Amino acid sequence: MNDPQLRALWLAVSILTAVLIGAAAGAISWSSNRKTGPAVLAGGAGFCGTLLLIFAAFQFVLGGSA
Numbered sequence: 001m002n003d004p005q006l007r008a009l010w011l012a013v014s015i016l017t018a019v020l021i022g023a024a025a026g027a028i029s030w031s032s033n034r035k036t037g038p039a040v041l042a043g044g045a046g047f048c049g050t051l052l053l054i055f056a057a058f059q060f061v062l063g064g065s066a
């Protein structure tokens with residue numbers, strides 16, 4: 001997994017996954033109370049949490065070489 005093109009592809013997939021999760025979290029939050037501020041915060045938290053979880057999983061699976 002030291003190929004830069006492969007790493008860039010996995011980074012793009014990870015970011016797109018985090019964007020989808022963040023958008024879903026924001027939409028669910030917004031649909032429950034129709035306030036923009038908490039929906040943006042929920043979406044941001046969903047994005048950051050998902051991306052950090054994916055990066056931690058890559059780090060664990062690759063044995064710290066990522």
